[in-house]
Structure formats: structure tokens, C-alpha cells
Amino acid sequence: MVIHLDVGREKSIESLEKAMMNDQQIFLAAQKESAIDEPSPDDIHKIGAVAKVNQMLKLPNGTMRVLVEGLYRAEIQQFIKDEKQFFVEINKIEDVHHKKAEEDALRRALLEQFEYYTKISKKVSKESLASVIDIEEPSRFADVVASHITLKMSDKQEILETKDVIIRLKRLLDIISNEKEVLELERKIGQRVKKSMEETQKEYYLREQMKAIQNELGDKDGKTGEIASLRKKLEKKKLPDRIVQLVEKELNRYERVPQSSAESSVIRNYIDWILALPWTEETEDNLDIKHAENILDEDHYGLEKVKERVLEYLAVQQLTNSLKGPILCLVGPPGVGKTSLAKSVARAIDRHFVRISLGGVRDEAEIRGHRRTYVGALPGRIIQGMKKAETINPVFLLDEIDKMSNDFRGDPSAAMLEVLDPEQNNTFSDHYLEETYDLSKVMFVATANTLATVPRPLFDRMEVISIAGGYTELEKLHIAKNHLLTKQLRENGLKKRHLQIRDDALLKLIRVYTREAGVRGLERQLASICRKAAKIIVSKEKQRVIVTEKQLEAILGKPMFRYGIMEEENQIGAATGLAYTTAGGDILSIEVSLSKGKGKLTLTGKLGDVMKESAQAAFSYIRSRADKFKIDPDFNENYDIHIHVPEGATPKDGPSAGITIATALVSALTGRAVRKEVGMTGEITLRGRVLPIGGLKEKSLSAHRAGITTIIIPADNKKDLDDIPESVREGLTFIPVDHLDTVLEYALLGGFT
Template identity: 40%
Template sequence: MKKSNSETENLLETIALDLSHDFPLLALRDALVTPGSSTRILVGREASQNALKASHLYHDLLLLALQKDPDKESVEPEDLPKVGVLAHVQSVMPMPNGCWRVLVEGVVIVDLINTELLKDQNYLSAKILLRSYDSVDRSLLKLVSTEGVHLFEQYVNAQNISVEILSEIESKKDVFSKYLAMLPYIRVSAQQKQQVLEEKSLDEFCKRVNAYLQAALDVEGVVEHVRDDVQQKMQQNQKDWFIGEQIRMLQNELSDGDTDEVEKLVQKVKAKHFSKAIQEKLDEEFGRMRLMQPASPEYAVSRNFIDWFLAMPFGVYTDTALDLKKVKKKLDADHFGLDKVKDRILEYIAVLKQTNAENKAPIICLVGPPGVGKTTLVRSIAESLGRNYARVTLGGVRDEAEIRGHRRTYIGSMPGRFIQALRHAKCMNPVILLDEIDKMGNDYRGDPASAMLEILDPELNSDFTDHFMEVGFDFSKVLFIATANSEETIPAALEDRMEVVRLPGYYPHEKLSIAKDYLVPRVLKNCGVTDSETIVFNDESIQTILKEYTREAGVRELERQIETIVRKRVKETLMGKSGKLKLTPKLVEKYLGVPRFMGNRLPKPGHCGVITGLAWTSVGGEILLIETKLLSGRGHLLLTGKLGDVMKESAQIALSLVRERLQRFGVDPAIVRKTDIHIHVPEGAVPKDGPSAGIALTLSLLSAFTRTPVSPDIAFTGEVSLSGDLLPIGGLNEKALAALDAGVKTLYLPTQNEKDVVELPAPAKKGLKIHTKEHIDELIAILFPQAKKKTAAKAKKD
């Protein structure tokens, strides 16, 4: 409930007779209440709310003091000044957040004595004395007050404060009342106002208020001056631009315009002899530039647009070397093997020569595991053709604008990567490498693979439109060669527009030749070893590195291991251990440490239920061991090794085939219902899936049920149908490489893979005995010839 001012004065007169008792005290963070003014404050601290409650016992009178540190949460008596204000609480309104909105009116300035914290009631209290301000010099005070009223009048006009407030202040009878009325309207901090209250005399009280008013007027004058100066400069800039435009137009009338930047660009464009469509586009842009200020952001965008056209190699074509023998010699010198890829490039050059360079360039995609030389092969192709080379990295690209360019709607927009590649290549018929095309992504910014459909279609890429350039570009003369690790992850629409050339992993004999003829000389050169006789890598040492320290389809890790040996030897040489070093297997182990892999990865023979299978991965072929264990149970099939859905289905088919054939070996098929079957494929952390393990799964189950071991140096790959037919598989080159490297001697395949066996290199055909079969029973007859006799003999003995 609100109370009138007369009631407040009566309350003050009532307590003025006895000021001996303590009053509750509320600490303020950043607000100061002066006598005669009403202020709303927000009370949230528990101690402050307790003091507010206690004020009801003192006629709603409450002491207010400004704490010295506004960030301090828990206030102690020493955190408060010695001067405060006795205020009257007029209304209290609870808030939803637990705080109280309180309206208080300042009554009188007081001195705080014996401020203390009442711990049992958790609030501050203090005794008070009414503070008096005496004047030292009455005549000086009159001059000061007159100046103060004059300054406040100027302040009111500068701050657009109501004139009624000025009239109210002038109506005050005494100087102290006038200055107290001024203080709430002066824009200074609460701490500065606190300093006014703490002055000892009325003269100093008034002088400090006058100083605040004068400082505020000085600041306002500076702001007004800056505002006028900025406005004057803006007017001057507009005037300068207008005069500059007049001067430019006069210069165009009197001279040839060479001094104007836009006209210089126009002359450069005319010298390029662009097509009609491009010339019209640039003329339109020049028209816009003439209406812009050179300092504007839009002018920079237009200038960048024209600069891109001037930098593009329109009409520039490099002469292609069409000497097939020269190109073949270059490719053979840089890369060992890769005959299919080299033949495809020679075919392209032959057709190009036959048609007088008029045919459209194909889009070739080299698919193979890492480290087989896809990227370096593309560079060699560009060099052999005599063409410029550019590379577009697509791994991780998710934004469609990276392919088609950004629209010229904002500062910093750029053309797509293909336009940038042409600029980098400095010709219109380069060899462009599309690296890691199988690793593109897509998200809310678009699908970059779909944006590439136009540029990778030989029938459409003669007029590819970039969003930034806004005109068609002819990419039909560009030889695109893409690289990928896995054909499965290439977007289907892109794969349909490319000619896929598969690069299998290298065979051991190929790796040996590559290491001797390419890797060792290059590593020696990179490490600063000029004399090749200083470190001698013989065949035995290189084979040791291959078998015991690398396991890959390519030669990237092989090069790293060779470089490790050379680096260590260079360090020894610089430390005084000179002389010729001929590597041996023992020295290889000294430099590279304990072997990481065993030369032969096949298990020991004699284990029932263990079959050697083969798998294809994106980094080459792998040996896939399949183990089966039979346990007493209820016919459950347990599959472990992180198998995919296809392999799980293959295991179900294999179990059905085995159950059908158990009786041929004298085994009761009903035993399957009493047996839990556990099939495990080691290296369980690696996901495994694909239709090529059905034969191995079937033979593993049969080996376990008939207790007949199969030699681990016999490997199987292929799928099996429910009727027992053997189905073909892919990736035979990679699988044969893995089998040969692991020590497999015999390989069984489906008959439909005979056409792939013909394409295997001579070392694979020589090192592996390869047999093809049509039905699973043919394999069973070969691998388990004595199983039925052994089982029957055992049953007769029992």
C-alpha cells in the first residue's frame, strides 16, 4: 500500500526523536536512491529480502547503501560506505522468478554507524545519524548555485529533458533541495553520485554536481562536433564523386579513355575476341560498372567476374603428341605392369590420330586399391600426350557449388572447380584428374555427384554452364581420368558415364621389380644418397620387407619401409659409420625392428572345420579363414566375426546342403538338432560381407561333422546355391594375389570363372594349381573320399 509524502514526513518526525535503535539495511549493486526521488529496485538476495521484511517493524523505513563492489554476492559491513539514504518502502510486488520488485522513495541522507550483520536473522543493520551539509562561504555558494542552475538548463536542452523539470527545480527554496533534485537526471554512474553524498560541506557538494554537469556538456559537444564532421565528409564524398564523374565524361570526350579503368578492361576484352554470347555478357557488365562507385562492393564483384574471363584460356589448345611408340615408351618407363590401362590409352591416341583429333574425349575411371599408382599414372599420361595437367580433388566434397560455382549474389563468390582447373591448366584441352570420385558426399547444400552428370557426359559437356560464369564452356576436348578405390561406392549415374578400367594389386614379382627399378632409386635421390652403391638392396632383402613388413595391394608401405632403412643409414653415415652397406635379412630386421607379419599366414594343418577362403576388399584381396566348432546343444547356429547379411544367408544355405549330405557319410542328420554350431571368421572387428564364401562355409561345416581335416594350403572362393551349383565371383586377380602371397598352393573356383583365369598373369598361373568345378558334390568327392568308409568302420567297431 502506497503512502503520501506527508505521511512519510510524519514518520520521519516520529523517529527523529529516537535514533538510538538499529534500522535494517539493504545493499544496492548499481543504483542510488536520492532523497525526494522514487525508484524501482529488484530485490533477489536472501539477506536483502530479510531486511525488507524487517522494515515493517520500523514504519516501512529502510536504509539503502551502495556496495563498493557490485559483483560481490555476499556483502559484509566493510563492503559498504559510511553514508547512505534512509528510504520509505512504498510497494512490494513478488515476481515469478522469486525476486521482488520494490518501489522506494528517498527520505534523508544519513551517516551509517556500527554497521553489522545479524547472523540469526540474516540481514544487515546499522545505527544512523542525520547528515548535515554546512556552507563555508555563503556568497560563494550563491555564485556556485547560480552557475549550477545555468549548467542544468543547458543540460536539459542538450538531453531533450522536459522543461517542466527545470521549472520544478527552480521553484525549490534552498540550494540543497535544488541540487538533490538535479542529481537523479545527471547521467553519471552510481558510484559518482555516491561521492556527491559523501562530501563534507554544501560548497563541495554543489561543486562536484557542477563538475558532472560541465563534463556531460563537454562530451555532448564533442559528439555533436563528430556528428557534424561525419555529415560534412559524407557530403564532400558525394560532391567528389559527382565532380569525378564529370571529369571522366569530359576526358572521354577529349581523349581516348586510356586513363579510365573500365575502358582499359573494355580494350582488354576486345583484344581477346570472345564469342558473341560472352561479349554481350561482358558489355552488360561494363554498363553496370559505369554506374557504380569504384569503392563499392558491387564494383569489386563485377571486376572479379571480368578478370575471370580475361584469365580463361579461350581458344588455347596444346598440340597432342600422337606418336604411339613414344607414348608407350614413356608409360613403360614410369610404371611397371598396368598393361590394360596402357593399352586403353594407346587405343585412345590411335583413334585420335586416325580421326585427326576430332573425336570426343572419353571419361576413364581407374579403379583399384591404394598405392597401385593411379594418380601418378594420370600425370604420366598427360606428359606422354604433351598436354597440360590439372587435378580436381573430390574427396569429401559436399557442396554442389564446388562443382557448378557460386551464383554472383554475394561478395567472395567463385567459379566451380572445373573452371578453376581450366584456368590452372592454361589450355582448353588438358588432362584433368578427378581424384577420389568415390568419396564424394551430399547434404543440405546439394548433391555434387548429380551436378557432375553434365560435365562427365561426352554428349553434353560441350556446353557446360557454370553458375558464376553464366555462359557455356566446351569440355569435350578435355581428357577426364577419374580414380576410385571401390567401384561399389561410385554413384551409379556417374559410373554409367565413365569407362571403368580396373587396376588389380601387384603380385610379389611385380613389387620386387617396382622396388628395384623405381622405388629404391627414387628414395635414394630424395634422401640425398648420390652413390647407389652406398646402400645395396638385393632381391633377398626386398622380399624380406615384402613378406614380413608389408601387407598391401600397392607399394606405398613398401616405399615407406625402404625410406626408413635409407634414413637410418644416412644418420649412421653422418655419425661416422661410413662404408658400403649390403642389406641382408638380419640387417633389415635391425633397421625395421621385429617383423610385423609372418611370411605364411595359413594355419597349421590337421584342424577339422577350418577352411581357407578368399575375400575381396577395397584395398586388395585377403585370406579369409572360416572355423566351425560343434557343441552339444539344441541345433542353434551361432555366427561371429561381424558378418554381413549376405554371409549369414550363405551360412544358412551351407547348413542346409550339409544336412542333406550327412547321411552319405554315415552321420545321422538328426544330430544337427542336438548340436549347436558355432561358425567364426577371425579378425572380428573388420566387417565382412559378400557372395563369395558359400563354398568355404559348406566345406567347413562338412569337415567339422565328418571330422575330416582339409589342408590349409587349399583355398576356395565362390558362392553356392541351395541346389549345390557353384556360382561365379568377382575380384579374382586380387584374391589370387592374396592366395599366392599367403602360401596357398591349390585354388578351387566355379566353372563360370574360367574366363577370368585366362587373364591372370603368368606368375599366378604358375604358382597356383587352379581347378574349376560346377557342383559342390564334385568338391566333396575330392576332399572327403574316405569319410564314408571311416565312419562306417567306426560304427561297425562300436
Template identity: 50%
Template sequence: MSETNFSLPLVPLRGMVVFPKVEVRLDIGRDKSIRAVEEAMANERLLAVSAQLDDEVENPTQQDIAEVGTIVKIKQMLRLPGGLVRILVEGITRAKVVDIDESGTYYRATMETLVSQYDDQVETEAYRRLAQSNFLKWAEETKMVTDDEIRRVMERTEPSETADQIVQFLQTELVTRQSFLSELNVLRRLNMVVGALNMELQISDLENSINNQVRQQMEKAQKEYFLREKIRVIHNELGDKSDPDEEAEELREQLKKLKVSDEVRERIEKEISRYSRMPAMMPEANILRNYLDWVLSLPWDKESEDRLDIAEAANILDADHYGLKKVKERILEFLAVRKLSNAQSGSILCLVGPPGVGKTSLATSIAKAMNRKFIRASLGGVRDEAEIRGHRRTYIGALPGRMIQGLKNAGTRNPVFLLDEIDKLASDYKGDPSSALLEVLDPEQNSTFSDHFIEIPFDFSDVFWITTANVPGNIPAPLMDRMEVIELTSYMEDEKLEIAKRYLVPKQIKKHGLTGHSVKLSDAVLRKIISEYTREAGVRRLEKTIAKVFRKLAFEIIGGSEATPKVTVKNLSNYLGAPIYLEQEREKNAQVGLVCGLAWTSVGGVVLPCEATTMAGTGKLSLTGSLGKVMQESGQAALSYIRHNAKELKIPEDFHKTMDLHVHLPEGATPKDGPSAGITMTLAIVSALTGRKVRSDLAMTGEITLRGRVLPIGGLKEKLLAALRYGIKEVLIPHGNIKDLEEMPTSVIEGLTITPVKTMDEVLARAFVK
């Protein structure tokens, strides 16, 4: 609501708003403003002031000046050095800037005075008192207002003046202060003031809380500093070194001795600098120190020198292991290539064979022959990918993977590293370890293998990797593709005898303290132990059985025996008890429906008799003996072949309507499966249907097709050894297995008549008694 218009000199203010009934000091520097002040001093000292909306504008126009300003009276004027003028003014009333004349030497404005508006007197009075109460609280908390200023505010009774007096002390922005000046409704203005005071009180409470926290932290830090200094002095007196700077310097000295790339050195140096700046009480300090210890202890530049003397390496391999010609040749070939090219060829051997055939001990001998360190890591049952790649460095107790741990323990970057039981890897929600192994074993990738804990690429290309497995079918295909598979087959009885004489018996005599007691085991005793007490592919149980004999001998010697006890074939049962395995008694006479099959097991080859019989019925085929899915399918294929060729086989074509067939493989408690019993089942069924007798000195192995073709099989050596032990004279094998006879021992070739067959007709021609 307007009352009167005035034409007054105008001073635009930068960053300031002047309220009525409030005294303010103003510093004037612009020429136009100074002239406006001089003009006001010459005429009743009245001056118009209004906030400049943009402080950067040097010569503002009406658009740059707030619409609502204040008419003030100059109470004092003082000229300062540098051309500045300082004035003390007191606000008189709000006024609207109607028009500004910018043509003269100073701004002259037409001002229209504004009058405050009152609505509800009671509510307005309530807000006034609330505003004074909140202001008092704020002033006491912040200590930013003097007692005189507080008293001046608290003595105000007029609502509009109370609001204006309080606003001048609030630390608000120019826009907010201008909104207070522009608001003519006193109730709304007081409402705005109360809101601003509440905001200031909240900010003040937050600042106090922050200050208290900072103070407590500073007190805690000072206390920790004092205690750490005290501990440091104590350690110095004791001669210990616990200063992080000293530890960091020691770590840097270790880093200087390492021959690593600039990138790796820079990364490690950065971590050392972090550690030196980190308080010792922080949990992360221990994690970082553990990390630095691991990184600096890795063999970045240490490697053992290969023994490239082929003859000496061959002697070491021969001295440690009997036989294994193929494996030894492969090791010597690797050393020959290494000697000629002086470069690693990414060798990854996979030794596959039954338990106890010497896979792990062979890897030890390889390391010995090459003059390299030997490291072994068992992968059986490993499910967590972190076992291979390591744990992330995010918690206390994190460790690198087994590969990095192995190299640290070896102390060289080119050991012989054995990954045992690779066919027994597992996978679950924690990841797939077999996939993580791909980067380790792939020669194209392992030169930059990155462990999750170390987080720095490490070169694994110089490591000689050896893996072992019992069943090659359980090895993941991508892993198998990166490895050179060497099969270690079962030992023959003669080989076991030589191994026992050369290695096992001397080892156990020394282990049991019997070196000076003339203890020995004859060949006959060893053969009896091998054939009747240990039926296995390898020699692990054989060694345990020999150890059992020597334990009892040691007990007899300690018991006061006058002479050294002797172990003979006759008294062997006194030491080992009754024989565990008795030789299968071969049927001497030819029988109808009884055929000797051959099978491969994890402990070697076995003879697998197959029985077939007929009975009145409706053509039902029963397969018993704990047969697996593959062998059941072989039985079905055999029956289909016989029905298709019933006329040629001289079998009634309607036999499947009048007879039931039952095929049984004894030892039903032992699960059996595999694609090698097809011709055995077929011959047994044909014999039962025709009544013709099958030779008792004949054994066979091979799978059959519906058209009568005989397919090749695996494990031929073990099967032929089983046939030889069983007293078989002739063995029928698939024609596709002729190539396997080249590596067959001479004793097997000479002791058996081995007949390759292509079709079931050839089997029938040789199997029946003439």
C-alpha cells in the first residue's frame, strides 16, 4: 500500500539489504554512488538504497536493481583513503523503486513508500513472541550476537520492527534477505523469520554435534599418538623396529633386490607408500602388510638351472622306476628340446592310470632328473575357484591361490608342479575350478596369470606342469585338450616282482630298522604275496602288505628270538593270515552257455564269466549281475543280432515267442559296465539256444553291432594279463586293436594265442567245440 512518492538519490548496494529501524555502515566506492551520497548530505540527508541483483555489473540499470528498497537517513559520513566513503545510515521505511534516472552524474530514483500490512493481531503477536524466543535460543547457542543486540531485539514490541531486527543477524543469502524486505504482510514475514530461525537452530545443533565428534576424534587421535609414541620409544629402547617408516624402508630395500618389470615395481612401490601412510591400528594395515610380504617373497627372478645331461637324467629315471618306457622317453625328449633350443615348450603332461602305479612318485623323479624344485597340490574335491585364483583382498585372512602359494614355497619360478587328482575336481556356486585352471595350464595364457590376491600378472610359462588322473573320462574336455596324455597301465606280475625286489623291500627293511638282521623275502614269497594277498593295478597295497610282514618280524626279533626269523611260502600265512584272493578255478570242460569274457577295472583286468540259459516263456530277456546301462544295451543288441540271423545260426525263428532268456554275470554285488561284453553275451546266448559247447580255454572281449561287426575296446593289456593268469590259451580281440599289440610285453605275446576278429561269424567259428 503506497503513501507518498519521493525523488531521492539512489545507491545500488552490492550483497546487502538495509531494513527499516536498523543502523548499518556502508562503504561507497563507485563515483555515481559517492555523488549520490554527497547530494543527499546537501539535502536533508535522505538517501534511497536498493540491492543490486548481480554484483558483477559495474553500471547497473533499473533491471539490475531490486524493485523494493529502503529510504534511509545518513547519520554520519567519513571519507577514507583511496577515495572511499563510509556512511552510517538508519533505515526509515520500505519503498518501491518506481523509476530511475540514469542520465545525470548519479542515480536518482522516484521512490514510492510502502506500508506494512496486519491481519490477525492475536496470531501476529503470537508469532512475534515465538520469533523472539527462538532468536534468544539461537543467540545463546551461537554466541554470535552481543548482549546489547539481544536486549535491543527482545525490547521490541512492534511485530514488523521485531522481524526486521532479527533478520539483520541471520546468515542468509541475498535473495532470502530481499524476500524478507519485499514481504509487506507482517504475519507472513514473521512466519518466514520463525522458519529461518528453526533452520538456523537445526544447523547450529548439527554443527555442535559435528564439533563434538571432531573433538572426540581429535582427543582419541591425540591419545593414540601419545600411546604410539610411547610404544615407539619402548621398542627403540628394546632395539625393536616398529616404525611404519622403518618398515616401509625395509620393504623398499627388498623391492630393490627384485628383478621385476617397471610396471610391477611401480605397483609395489605404490602399495608400500600406502602402507607407510596408514596408521598401524587400522585393520587394513595388517591386510596390506600381509599382501606386501606375499608379493615381495615371490620368486620373480629366481629359477633353478636345468640338468640337461640326457644320460644322467635317464639313469636317475631308471634308478627310481622300473619300466615306464614311454613316460621316460617323453621326459628325455623334453630335455633334449630344452638343450637344443634353450626355451620352454609349454610342457603339460597328464599321467593317467589306476591308483598305485606310481604317477606321483614319477613326477618326483622327473623333478629330480631335471634338477628342479618339486611342488604338489591335490585337487581332489576342490570346489572353490578361489583355491586356484586366490581370494579378493577384501577381508582379513585372504590368501593367494594354490599356484602362487606353491611357487612361494618352491622359491623358484620354474619348478615341477604336480596337480594331483585333476579328474576329481568339482564345481558349485563358488565357481568352476576347472575353468580357472585353463589360464594356468594354457601355454598361450599362463605367461600373464593374474591371481585375485596378488593382482599383478605372474609368468607361469617356465613351470613344468604335470597332472594325474585315474579316469581320463572325468577330466573336463577343455583341460584335456591342453595336455599331453600318457597312460600308465597296470603292472604285470613280473613287473611287480621286480619293483618289490628293487624298491619296496629295501625301503621297508630300512623303515622298520631291520637293516642289520639279514631279513629277506624270496621271489616265491613275493609272488605269493602278489597273487594271493594283493590283487591291484599298482603296488600300493603290495607295499603295505610287505610292511605288515616286516612289522611282525620286528616284533619277533624284539621278543627275544635267537635267530632271525625266515619267511617262507609255507609259513607266510602266519604273518598275513589266510590268502585273500584265490585264483579263479577255470572250468576245465566245455560248457553250454558259459563264456569267459574279459573286463577292465580300476585295479586291473579280470576274467568275467558270462552265463546264459533258456526256459519256456514268451521271449523275455533278463540281464542280471548288477549291469550298467551300457552292458544292458549290449545284451539287447546281442538278442537283436541273433533274431535277425536265427536261420543262419540254425535257431528256430520263433524262439523269441516260446523261450525266455536269462544272461547272468556272477559277483552281482560288484557293479559292472562298459562297451566290451557284446560278443561275450552274444556267444553265450547262441550257445544256450543251440546247445553247442563253448571252449573253456578261450576268452574274448569286444563290442558287437546289430550287423555283427566287432568293435575295438580299451584296456587290452590289463585284459590279456588277466587271461594269462586265469590259464586261458587263446583270446579273441577286435581287429581294430591290433595296433595295441605293438607295445604288449613279450611274456603276454608268447603265453597267449591272440586272434583278431572282424565279425561275429569269426567268433562263432573259433569258439565252439568242434
């Protein structure tokens, strides 16, 4: 080899100068450790090369640059001590040759590998390859090839020390094969990096082109702007880590999908829903019980049990912060204020309010949502409600939960089980979101007119608060004056000075223009009065309208109902029963007529199976006690009996008409009149025992409205008297009975013995 060397050590420089003065030859050997500045003989390899110094040049920094040409291998025999230079005695090393054919074969193999090496390596020039090809002698060929390939210092020294030419060629073949693999790998990595860079540059170029096109079209933001905007929203919104990862994944997908693709809008809608939902946003509860009590009293008159339950919830919240949201179910007839009460609860504790109506919902997907694979998929009503609420702890009203039904699309009430179960709703699963959502901090309030149609598992998960029976006349009067009239004046653009309705007019309005458990019909009538007053004031006829009892008929027309619908005089074969309906309590007149015949029993009035069975039981009991009642024992063979309940278009059923039917039958068969002021409720057995019933409060209110003063009730229902408002109890006399004989004693005129 002919190479340049930079020499800096003083000893080495003096050695070079000494060589230049003699035959210009110098012995070159490698240090075992290059970091040693003052090597000893033991730090130098024994085998090196004798070289001729062809040129020597002094550099400005004091070092010497020399051009040397390697001549032959040599081995140090002895170091000669000298303070200024290293002197050594050397022996020339001769190559060891074996079979020439094997050497030639190895040379050709090495040449082939070297040629391929030069193709993939950028460090060997074509001229170098040409100069190597011309070398025929295997030993020299091996040394020149070794000089052109990248070798470690140890490998170079090994090649230099190898005397046997065949071994040297084989060793070089191994080294060049390894180098070739490394270069192949480097080339592949380089190609990958280059391709990646090209794709990045291409993507950047296309994006810039897209921006330019969008600017030309007037769409300055385009999809890139959308994605940037969505990422800003994601950064601002506090989301759980799993949701952040989900949105990032969807954003990356959205970025790659063409905007014209149908999937693009699906992904965008999904991201919008995720970012619109509250995940951590929460309002702070106002736990001041006095404040809550004032708001509830301000918004609603009566309903003490419901108010008490809400205040209990707040009291527990003050003591612990780990209370799960309660699930209340307000049950009562229409118009008693169930929905407005839920709004008041939200206002009392400073929570957001959201309402969904479940009436007529028959598809499970309405609750759980549709999967995103469907066209036009949306989350269920629960998640939609949470989006409207904007917080994770609203008061959530599930209106008309008893009106849900099911069909081939699934049972929505089954999906509601997870929503209303405090142990499960912290991981509510919506098909659209595909991620669990925490509903545990939501205060759910459900409303229903009746529990009969609410599935048992759903009913079991709710705390039922009954607003049964509706309001008394006095309560309606108070609600009309302090709530409904004020609201209708505001909605119809009137001031208090424009319209005044006297108490006697309001009372007549309640009695003969409405008949309901709630106050919805009453509000409609008040709205009608306000509209007529507005017309009078606008037409400048009057500046102030005063409505009295006498003027009511001129404003609203003839009364719709007759107040005090009990019989005006004592009747034979007619008894007044008390019934419970979804609209509250009502009175039920039962009539019996006898005619000559063959004992045919006819039941009319659209009666249900339970009432028909009650009539049969009453008929059988009277036959068995004919002697005691002083009735013809063969009356069932000589008379046709017709039992009728008026208002035949209205379906009627229930287990509380037994004693009423029996009383009317006995009255008709004995000719004894039934006292007009007596109402009754209770079921009868074949032995004449009176069984307890439900809905006593509702029935008592209806009796009170109808002007009845005495109510016969089963003895087992005495415990329910405490639920009846005191104002109603004062105007009624309750007679607990346990046998039909006692009923007849009080119900028939002049008693019964």
C-alpha cells in the first residue's frame, strides 16, 4: 500500500529523519492500545511491515506528513535500547504456499465477492476494482483486497500476521461475507428511510396543494382546519385517559379517510358526540336544607312525603360525599305535579334538569342507542339527555315510565334495568359510544300514573313515592290562587290589577267545571278566563275584570258536572260504591232491578272479570242467608235480576265493589232503601266477610268531592286513615266493618236486624 501518515511523537519524527538520511526504509508496527502515549516494547505488535519513506512534509502544527510505501512483512526479533528512537532487529516473513489450484480458486471466489462488495459499497472506486482485478499473485491479491475493505484494527493485524496464503484468503472471504450482509442491511434501512422521507415530503407537498386549492375555492379551513379545531377542543376538555386515546385514534382515522367517503361523516359525528358529552363536568350541590325547603314550598303546595324524602337526601349528602344518586319514582294520577316537582328538586339543589319521555317507547335501541355500523346511528335517549344536561350529576326525569311497551325490536324496560341499578349504572353501556359511561352521580326521578304496568324488576330498583288521590278542594283553591292563576296571568300578558277571581268563583270552578285528581283541567279553565279578560281589556270595554260566582256561567258556559253527585234521596236497589282509577278516586253507583222471570242474572256496564266474580259471590251469599234477610228462598227461580253500573262506555274492574253490589241486591230484594249519604268500599267472601282494599285515600277524596258524609270501610283498612288529609277526615265519618251484616246495619235505612 502507498498511504499518507501523520506523525506527531518526537521519537517517531526522529526515526523518520534518521531513515531519510540512510536508505529511506523504516519498520511500521501497530500499538496494541492506541491510547498509550509512551509505548514500551510490550505495547507494540511484533509483526509489522517494512516501508519506504517516499516523501516527508512538515505541517504548521508541528506534525509531519509522510508518504510511505509498504514493501514486505517482517517480525521484530529484538529491541535495541536508544533514548531518541526505537531500533529493532527484524526478520523478513516469507509467505507460505500450498496447492496453487486451491489458491487460484480462493482468489476467484474472493474476487467475485469483492466485485459485489464494490457495487453495494460507496467506499471503493471503480479504479480500485480495476487495479485489484489485474493482480494475479494470490498473496498480493489478498493484501490489496484487505487494504480496500473496511476492517477493524484487530482483523487487519490478524491478516498481516497470517503467513499461510490459503488461510489468509479464507479469512478474508469470511470477513467480506459479513461486511456484505452489513452493507445489505444498511442499504435496506437507507432505502426505507429514503422512502419514508419521500412519502413525508409528498404528503407535505399534497397538503400544501390542498390548502392552496381550498383557499382558491373560498374554503380557507377545509378538513385540516376541522381536525385542528377538534384537537383544540380535545386539549381544552377534561377527559379520562381512555377517552383521550379513543378520540386521538378516531381523529387519526378521520385525517386519513377522504372527505367524500361515507365513513368520514360517521367518524366526525362520533367524535362530535364524544366531545359534546360531559365526562368530568360537575355542578356543586346546594346542600342548604332550609333553602331547599323554601323552594319546594314555594313551587308546590302539599306533597309532604316527597318533600320530606328530598330533604332526607340532602341531609345525608351533608354527612357523606359518597352517596349514590337516589332513584325516586313518583306515582300518581295526571295533573298532580309529578313533572314540575322534579324540576323543583333540581332547582332546590342547584342541579341541571333534563327530561325524556318514555311514553310509547318500544325499541331497546331508544335506550341503548344503535351501533355505528347502521346508517344514521345515534346514541340512546339516556346519552342524548346527558349531552343536554352538560354535567355528570343532573336531575334526570324519566317521564311516563309506565307507558313503555315492547315488540320484536326488544324490550326497553330491560335496558332500563342497568340505568336504574345503583350497582351497575357507573358502567352504563351505550351501543353507539362503545365505551362505558358513568351514571352513578345522576339523580334519576321517574314518574308513572300506575305501577300495574311497570315490570317487577324495574319497580324493585326504584324508591316509590305515591302522590295518590290528588288534591282536596281546599288544596286546589290554594294552588289556583297562588300558582296557577299567577302563571296564566303572565302567559296571557295580564297584570294582577287587570283580573281578579273571587274565592267563591274559584270554588265553583273547582266543583262544577272540573272533576279530576290533579289541577290540569283547572289550569285550562283559568287560562280560558284569562283569555276572555284579555279580550275585554284590549277592546277597551274595561280596565279591570272581576269574576264572581254568578258571572262564572256567563264566561265559561253551563257547568260540566253536578256537584255533590250522591243520590238526592234514598233509593231502593241502588248503592254508592267508591272506586280507584288511574286519574284518582271516583264514586260508582250500582243499581239492581228485579223482574218476574226464571232466575236469570244479568250484569251490564262493561264490567271486568273481577267485578263479575264479586257479583256472583254476593248473589251466592244472599241466597245462603235468605232466611236471615227475610227473602223468598226461591227468589233465584222466580225473579230475573239485573245488576247495572252506569256509564257503560267506561270499562270498570277491581276487587272493591263486593259489599256495594251485595247491599244493592239486599235492598232490591227486601224493599229497604239505602241511605243516600253512605258510600262504601270492600270485597266480600262467600261467608260474608269483608276484605281490605287499596286506594282508600283516593276513594275518600272522591267521596268528599261528591258530598258523601259516611264511608263504610273494611276493618283492616283502619291503619290507612292516617294518610287521608285532616281537612277531609273532619268532613267524613268512617265506619270500619268486618262482616256484611254490619254493612247492612249502617247502609240500609232504619238499620238491619
